[in-house]
Amino acid sequence: MKKNEINITVTLDDNNVPEKIEWVASNVGEQNTSQAMLLSMWDSDAKNMVRIDMWTKDMMMDEMKQFFHQSFLSMANTLERATGEEDAVKAMRDFAKEFGEKMKMAQKNPFISFKNK
Numbered sequence: 001m002k003k004n005e006i007n008i009t010v011t012l013d014d015n016n017v018p019e020k021i022e023w024v025a026s027n028v029g030e031q032n033t034s035q036a037m038l039l040s041m042w043d044s045d046a047k048n049m050v051r052i053d054m055w056t057k058d059m060m061m062d063e064m065k066q067f068f069h070q071s072f073l074s075m076a077n078t079l080e081r082a083t084g085e086e087d088a089v090k091a092m093r094d095f096a097k098e099f100g101e102k103m104k105m106a107q108k109n110p111f112i113s114f115k116n117k
Helices: 061-083 086-102
Strands: 006-012 018-025 032-034 036-043 048-055
Touching: 018 036, 018 048, 036 061, 061 086
Parallel strands: none
Antiparallel strands: 006 018, 018 032, 036 048
């Protein structure tokens, strides 16, 4: 059986606020730095999600909005691959589009498109 390992190291300031998030995966080998992470795991016994949400104190508000927008779209893509539930996926993408419009993201980033697949 093949195994991969992901190690996450968080550097905190004196007030326990994240300053740096670093991670390395055994199949990649090189260390990476991130400003935010949303880690979700499914506990099948409790039928509940376990989460770690974290961001560094220097992450800009516009970056956080973009991070959430991309997270919504990524969740829709994952749901589509995992279940094929087209109506639910469309609803998620519609929500991501509405979220992006409310955050005025297309005006800030010309590479963001709100077209549904």
